[in-house]
Amino acid sequence: MAKEEKRKPFGMAHVLYTLLIISVALPLLYPVGLPIGISSTTKDVYNYIENTLPAGSAVLVDLYYEMAARAELEPQAAAVVKHLFEKNCKLVFVSTVTYGPIVFELLKSTASDVFAGKEYGRDYVFLGYVAGNEPAVRSLAESIRGTVAADNYGNSITDYNKLPMMRNIDKAEDFKLVFIVSSGTDTFGWYVRQWYTAHNIPLLFGALSVIGPSIKPYVDAKQAIGMLTGQRSAAEYEVLVGRKGLGLAAMDAQSFAHALILIFIIIGNVVFFATRAKPKPKEVGKK
Amino acid sequence: MSVVVRRTIPQIIVALVIVLMVVFYFFYINADVSKGFTTADKALSDWAIVITAIAAIVGGIDILRYHVNQIRKREKRQIVFSCVVIVMEIVMVLLACYALYSGIAITTQPNFQWLYTYLYAPADAAMYSILVFYIASASYRTFRARNPPAVLLLIVAIIVMLGNTSLGAMIWEGFLPLRDWIYNVPNTAAFRPITMGIGFGLIILGLRLIIGKETTWMGRRE
Amino acid sequence: MIELIGGWLAAVMIVWIYSFVYKDNVLYRLAEHLFVGTAAGYSIALSLDSLNRTAFGQMAKGMEYWHLIIPIILGLTFFFKYSKKYYWIARYGVGINVAVGAALALRAAPMANIIRQINATILPLWVEGDPLKTFNNWLMILITLGGLTYFIFTFFPKTEGKAGPVNIVYKALVTIGIYGMMVGFGYLFANTIMTRVGFLIGIILQYLQPRFDATVVAMILAIIAIAFAVMKKK
Numbered sequence: 163m164a165k166e167e168k169r170k171p172f173g174m175a176h177v178l179y180t181l182l183i184i185s186v187a188l189p190l191l192y193p194v195g196l197p198i199g200i201s202s203t204t205k206d207v208y209n210y211i212e213n214t215l216p217a218g219s220a221v222l223v224d225l226y227y228e229m230a231a232r233a234e235l236e237p238q239a240a241a242v243v244k245h246l247f248e249k250n251c252k253l254v255f256v257s258t259v260t261y262g263p264i265v266f267e268l269l270k271s272t273a274s275d276v277f278a279g280k281e282y283g284r285d286y287v288f289l290g291y292v293a294g295n296e297p298a299v300r301s302l303a304e305s306i307r308g309t310v311a312a313d314n315y316g317n318s319i320t321d322y323n324k325l326p327m328m329r330n331i332d333k334a335e336d337f338k339l340v341f342i343v344s345s346g347t348d349t350f351g352w353y354v355r356q357w358y359t360a361h362n363i364p365l366l367f368g369a370l371s372v373i374g375p376s377i378k379p380y381v382d383a384k385q386a387i388g389m390l391t392g393q394r395s396a397a398e399y400e401v402l403v404g405r406k407g408l409g410l411a412a413m414d415a416q417s418f419a420h421a422l423i424l425i426f427i428i429i430g431n432v433v434f435f436a437t438r439a440k441p442k443p444k445e446v447g448k449k
Numbered sequence: 450m451s452v453v454v455r456r457t458i459p460q461i462i463v464a465l466v467i468v469l470m471v472v473f474y475f476f477y478i479n480a481d482v483s484k485g486f487t488t489a490d491k492a493l494s495d496w497a498i499v500i501t502a503i504a505a506i507v508g509g510i511d512i513l514r515y516h517v518n519q520i521r522k523r524e525k526r527q528i529v530f531s532c533v534v535i536v537m538e539i540v541m542v543l544l545a546c547y548a549l550y551s552g553i554a555i556t557t558q559p560n561f562q563w564l565y566t567y568l569y570a571p572a573d574a575a576m577y578s579i580l581v582f583y584i585a586s587a588s589y590r591t592f593r594a595r596n597p598p599a600v601l602l603l604i605v606a607i608i609v610m611l612g613n614t615s616l617g618a619m620i621w622e623g624f625l626p627l628r629d630w631i632y633n634v635p636n637t638a639a640f641r642p643i644t645m646g647i648g649f650g651l652i653i654l655g656l657r658l659i660i661g662k663e664t665t666w667m668g669r670r671e
Numbered sequence: 672m673i674e675l676i677g678g679w680l681a682a683v684m685i686v687w688i689y690s691f692v693y694k695d696n697v698l699y700r701l702a703e704h705l706f707v708g709t710a711a712g713y714s715i716a717l718s719l720d721s722l723n724r725t726a727f728g729q730m731a732k733g734m735e736y737w738h739l740i741i742p743i744i745l746g747l748t749f750f751f752k753y754s755k756k757y758y759w760i761a762r763y764g765v766g767i768n769v770a771v772g773a774a775l776a777l778r779a780a781p782m783a784n785i786i787r788q789i790n791a792t793i794l795p796l797w798v799e800g801d802p803l804k805t806f807n808n809w810l811m812i813l814i815t816l817g818g819l820t821y822f823i824f825t826f827f828p829k830t831e832g833k834a835g836p837v838n839i840v841y842k843a844l845v846t847i848g849i850y851g852m853m854v855g856f857g858y859l860f861a862n863t864i865m866t867r868v869g870f871l872i873g874i875i876l877q878y879l880q881p882r883f884d885a886t887v888v889a890m891i892l893a894i895i896a897i898a899f900a901v902m903k904k905k
Contacts, residue, residue, distance in 0.1 A: 174589075175582075175586045175589075176692075176693060178582075178585055178586055178589060179582045179585070179586070179692055179693075182581070182582065182585050182871075183871075186868065186871050186872055186875060187875055190872065190875055190876060190880065191880075196615035196616075196619070197615060197618065198615050198618070199618055199622075199625045201625060201628075201629050202626075202629050203629065203632070203633075228573055228574075228577060229569075229570045229571070229573040229574035229577070230573065230574040230575075230576075230577030230578045230870040230873065230874075231577070231870070232574065232873055232877070233578075233869045233870050233872055233873020233874070233876075233877070234866060234869045234870070234873075260505075260713065260714055260717040260718070261573075263556035263717070264556075264565055264566065264569075264570055267556075267562075267566075268566075268570070290554075290556070290720065290721075290724065291717050291720060291721050292498065292721055292724075292725060293498055293499075293501045293502035293505065293718060293721040293722075293725070294494070294497050294498030294499075294501045294502070294725075295501065295772070296772055296775050296776065297493075297494040297495075297497035297498055297501070297771050297772065297775060298494075298497075298498050298501075300491075300494045300775055301491055301494040301495055301498060304487065304490075304491045304494070305491065308491060308495075308729075309495065309498070309725060309729075310724050310725055310728070310729075311724050311725070311727075311728025311729045311731070311732060312724045312728050314554060314556060315554045315557060316552075316553065316554040316557075351647070351783070351784075354783045355775070355776065355779035355780065355783045356775065356779065358783070359779045359782050359783045360474075360779060370866045371613070371862035371863070371865035371866040371869065372859065372862050372863045372865070372866040372867075374632075374862060375632070375636050375640060375855060375858045375859045375862060376640050376643065376644075376859070377640075378632065378633075378636060378637045378640055379637055379640050379641040379644040379788055379791070380644070380783075382633070382637045382641075382791055383787045383788055383790065383791035384787075384791070385783065385787055391862070392862065392865050392866060392869060393865065393869040393872075394613050394614075394865065408872075408873070408876060411876065412869060412872045412873075412876070413614070413615055414615070415868070415872050415875075416613070416614050416865065416868055416869065416872070417614040417615045417616040419864075419868040419871075420610050420611075420613065420614045420616060420864065420865075420868070421614075421616055422585075423585055423588050423589075423610070423864055423868075424607065424610060424611075426585065426588060426589040427588050427589065427592050427603075427607070429589065430588070430589045430590060430591075430592060430593060431592075431593055431594055431603075434593045434594075434595075454759075455759040455762070456759070456762075459759075459762040459763055459766040460766075462763070462766050462767070462770070463766045463767075463769060463770040463773075464770075466766075466767060466770035466771060466774060467770050467773055467774040467777065469774075470770075470771065470774035470775070470778065471774060471777060471778050474778040474779075475778065492738055493767075493771050493774075494771060494775070495725070495729075495739060495742070496739070496741065496742035496745070496767055496771065497742075497767065497768050497771035497772065498721075498725050498742075499722065499725060499726045499739055499742035499743060499746060500742045500745055500746045500764055500767060500768045501768060502718040502719075502721045502722040502725070502726075502746070503718070503722065503742075503743070503746025503747065503749060503764075504746065504749055504764075504768070505714055505715070505717075505718035506715050506718045506719065506722075507749045507750065507752075508711075508714065509711045509712070509714050509715035509718075510715075512707065512711040513711065514753075530700055530701070530703075530704040531704075533701065533704040533705055533708055534704050534707050534708035534711070535708065536708065537704075537705055537707075537708025537709045537711075537712060538708045538709075538711045538712040538715070539712070540712065541708075541709055541711075541712020541713055541715070541716055542712050542715050542716060544716070545712075545715070545716030545719055545720070546719075549719065549723065554720070555716050555717070555719065555720040555723075556717075556720065561716065563673065563677060564709060565709070565713055566677065567676075567677030567678070567680045567681045568680055568681070568684060568705060568706075568709050569706070569709040569710060569713055570681070571680075571681035571682075571684050571685050571874075571878050572684045572685070572688060572702060572705065572706035572709070573706065573710065574685070574870070574873065574874055574877075574878070575684065575685040575688035575689060575874060576688060576706065577870060578867070578870030578871050578873070578874050579688065579689060579691065579692060580867055580870075581867035581868055581870060581871045582692045584863060584864060584867045585864075585867075588864065592860075598849055598850060598853045599853075601850055601853045601854060601857065602853045602854075602856055602857040602860070603857070604857070605853070605854050605857030605858055605861070606857040606858070606860045606861040607861075608861075609857065609858050609861035609862065610861045610864060610865075613861060613862070613865050631854065631858055632858065634807045634810055634811060635810060635814055635851055635854040635855065636854060636855045636858045637811070638792075638810060638811045638812075638813075638814035638815045638818070638851055639814055639818060639851045639852045639854055639855025639856075640855055641788050641791075641792065641815045641818065642815060642818030642819045642821070642822055642848070643818070643822075644784055644788055645784060645785050645788050645789075645819065646822055647780075647784055648780040648781065648783070648784025648785040648788075649784075649785070651773075651776040651777060651780040651784070652777055652780055652781060654773055654776075654777075655773045655774065655776065655777030656777075658769065658770065658773050666762075666765055666766070666769045667762050667765075668752070668758070668761070668762070668765070
């Protein structure tokens with residue numbers, strides 16, 4: 163069947179591709195505004211930041227995601243950062259992947275309302291890209307000043323006139339929470355090993371939908387305080403913090419695309435059982 | 450050079466570094482020694498950071514070499530595209546060097562910023578997101594109830610798909626709590642052995658490096 | 672103006688890359704190679720940036736950071752991999768990197784990946800007045816044990832004649848493990864669709880919708896390129 167379709171200039175697969183694009187694009191152009199419920203896992207994260215995290219705490223935010231993952235992770239990051247800023251938390255952004263500087267700038271421009279009124283150096287700092295993966299995560303836990311000489315914009319970390327918040331923030335123990343927004347699986351393991359196991363610092367995971375299930379055991383074993391999973395959690399968090407962002411905007415399109423894929427799964431199974439029920443030509447001959 | 454210098458000494462260094470770092474982490478003699486251990490341990494981590502950065506530069510140069518070779522081979526269909534790769538790569542590196550020369554941060558150099566915002570970022574997003582078409586096509590072609598485990602997989606996937614979207618709530622309110630229950634209980638239990646397996650794997654890899662059984666990192670065979 | 676051109680470029684790149692799902696064509700290949708070149712250059716640039724701030728910047732602070740000259744030299748040994756005679760020198764740099772990564776994982780993995788996971792699985796088998804919790808605990812323990820049995824005991828000695836109790840327990844656990852994993856993979860599959868559709872939504876909202884005119888022009892060009900590719904093949 164696959165070979166047959168390859169020969170066709172516009173086969174069944176191409177019909178599916180076209181329908182998929184339409185099913186995603188139409189609800190984005192004409193939003194329906196389907197209601198969404200709040201899951202218990204998202205509520206737990208919100209309650210932790212709201213009730214347990216002390217106001218004014220230092221929080222490390224690792225932005226470890228590539229461009230495509232922005233759609234799922236940027237709304238999460240924006241909603242949580244808004245919540246943290248509302249609690250007057252001091253945020254130290256860092257990235258252990260080369261995309262970091264791009265995604266940080268894009269986050270700032272798309273969530274300009276979140277960063278409005280917050281001053282660079284006093285309320286938040288961006289350390290930029292730090293190479294090295296797990297060793298980088300381990301070094302940052304020991305000492306930020308001992309790992310990077312300057313932030314992403316070339317300001318010295320020890321220049322407290324420009325970065326006053328860094329005066330009291332240097333090592334893992336100075337942070338009350340680490341928010342890891344990552345499109346990879348390994349990143350979460352690095353922080354569990356180098357920040358939670360070695361320094362007992364609470365972690366919050368912001369994962370892609372596809373990554374969430376595989377890192378859930380860490381959350382269940384209380385190695386992280388909670389996890390936000392994909393666009394759905396982002397939409398729920400947006401509802402909780404009262405900020406309409408890409409998460410909520412995407413939910414209608416997600417519903418329509420899922421409906422289309424479900425229909426195709428059903429058609430695929432009906433075709434499968436129908437063709438299986440038919441006796442094969444050889445068997446007909448035998449009879 | 451002898452095999453000792455080519456193979457044995459690097460292997461001994463690897464084993465020594467691993468053993469030392471394990472000692473630094475677990476052993477406590479007194480406060481002064483502990484401070485020394487921590488300093489040495491952090492220094493080794495910093496070394497890895499620096500080496501990784503240089504390794505990435507070498508990786509970029511590898512791509513350049515590959516495309517230069519393509520041009521040398523005069524591959525008719527590839528030659529123009531290889532030129533495109535080389536030009537773009539050199540432009541990006543030159544802009545970065547210019548930023549360093551001007552004393553500003555590389556990522557804030559306006560032309561560099563323009564290229565990564567409008568060319569690199571959207572192309573990268575498109576490259577990764579193109580998979581959606583193949584996933585949709587795979588769900589139609591291969592997602593079938595062939596046997597009892599596949600039936601279970603199919604049922605769970607459908608429940609979760611309905612729970613993940615507003616669609617499920619319109620049919621039955623219970624899809625979201627049911628999805629949450631699957632996530633918190635059977636899903637966690639299913640991935641726990643895999644998480645433990647990763648742990649065992651990491652330990653075994655470390656031990657194999659210490660005893661010199663793991664040699665794949667050395668590259669080409671002699 | 673510069674932003675307008677940028678918006679056009681972004682939309683054009685996306686449409687040309689997406690044209691690959693219909694057929695490989697010259698515009699896709701152009702977009703692909705533009706991406707590869709930019710990505711390689713970006714990677715080198717960002718590595719230089721990281722090196723500047725984590726090595727040279729630190730060394731400028733004082734003698735206590737001058738030990739960083741060692742990894743710089745070790746890193747430079749990577750270039751020997753191009754030599755047929757001295758390729759082995761690169762092993763000294765690679766070795767340190769591999770060793771540090773392995774050591775960091777080795778020393779924390781027993782606690783993070785094994786002990787804490789075992790702890791989290793040791794659950795009460797009877798919870799007074801909460802049958803759902805009791806059921807959940809049983810499920811958690813059995814699926815975890817089943818999965819571990821499946822992964823660790825990849826073979827089991829065959830028994831002659833009637834299967835013994837050990838054999839029955841083994842088979843039961845493996846079956847539970849397989850079905851448990853199917854539930855996990857079912858969840859994973861559903862979430863994969865969520866992620867991938869999410870990526871597509873992001874592309875449309877962030878790049879194509881704001882520059883609809885560019886999208887249409889790029890689509891027309893892509894259709895021409897695909898038609899040209901089909902005709903050439905015929």
